Amino acid sequence: MDVVVTSPPYNLGKQYNSYDDNKSDAEYLEWCGDWAFQISRVLKPGGSFFLNFGDASENPFFAFEVAMSMKQFFVLQNTIHWIKSISIDREAKSYGHFKPINSPRFLNDCHEYVFHFTPEGKTKLDRLAVGVPYADKTNIDRWAHTKGKDKRCRGNTWFIPYKTIHQRAKQRPHPATFPTELAVKCIRLHGQPNCTVLDPFLGIGHSGLAAKECGDLVSKFIGYDVDEEYLKVASEVLGCSYSAI
Template sequence: MPTTSLLHGDCLKVLPTLDVASHDLVVTSPPYNLGINYRSFDDTASRSDFLDWCRAWSAEIKRLLTDDGSFFLNVGAAPSNPLFPHQVLLALTEEFFVLQNTFHWIKSITIETRKGEQISAGHFKPINSKRYVNDCHEYVFHLTKTGNVPLDRRGAGVPYQDKSNIARWGHTGGVDKRCRGNTWFIPYDTIKSRDKDRPHPATFPIGLVEQCIHLHGKGRDTRLLDPFLGIGTSALAAKRQKIAHFTGIELDDHYLTVARERLEAPENQELF
């Protein structure tokens, strides 16, 4: 049976208690230092103090990650503060990690079909501004120790739109699946009540974590860590994928309670 460990506490105190090289995948989204109203975390530190804090937990993640491990870091920004994700990335790649891939998590998009039809899909938070457009995406930085970690590109792939390409291109091996690329359209699920269905000010969809698990390519042998668990989205993804071991750390006791309740909900019991 897969094992799930949900730990309560400050990640800077809990991470040092975990064994070296005990996880091969980290998927997380830390606070963005944008003044978000978390219950137990002050999201208004100075930029230098915040980046020092990021370096501290990043060093621990490197210690816990196997040499062939992957660290997927989801970071967003405010339109008035667009350099923030890149400043975090630079802080983490100065001495700890190599940036191997950059993914764009698309929350909402409008496309035009070959027939000229326009289709809008997804959700975004409208911005009332004369200077900025609506912000419909976030970054997912793929960090590794060496920059040379193999991925299962087609494990997280999509079918070919033009099926003739399957036979035309030798690298397909006759399989109707191609690499998805670095743009991931993963919308939020529609909710009726934020307080009931998503009682956390900053979450990512379960599908985003599952995409990282598939791309990582270790299947059920995956040992996944999320040091900023929130209400347990990554834990639910681990449960859906039946991976070997999941560890989540959360500072706020209420969010951790919600995470446990979500895992124990009747609709999720069939996932075991």
């Protein structure tokens, strides 16, 4: 396997169709260790494992505990922040969507993590494949490393808003998805052609759509989910069949 891009249930008590998202923290972390081991078995030495994880404001160390449970198998090569919503004061504007938290203690939670794990911490990336143009174009000639190109590394904060939807049941029939664009960026950042891409927690198939969108970078995509309803939706949007194991 070249690339694993996935988002497991976060143990937040989400109402999944069949999966029970209410384990004790200890039980959940042990389970994470089990599937992380399976990923480590199949990931190539130069592979990338992108783990999207979001936590609850009242349990703020949990994402790090999950990341720590991966430490026995992987090196944490990058930590990416998926920004769902951002407000830019000088434009007096906000962009993107988030679920508001009504609390005198906590800020609205507008980000999640994407932990980029690799077997040895030495996986070469194509940073400019997800690069951005320079705001100050004089940088292009001033810095030799640009090689005359108007592209720079975008860094580890990725602003990717959810698409606006009006009817969840019809347009996004799943309680915890990531945008296709998040997985597209991960696959492009890994940047090798003819990759085999795996999502062990497929949901309704956004990582599969991302694999399709990445064209020649992906030669094979494999996805799993315990829920047949989600697999049905995924197979419809991806135009492929699925089998129950």
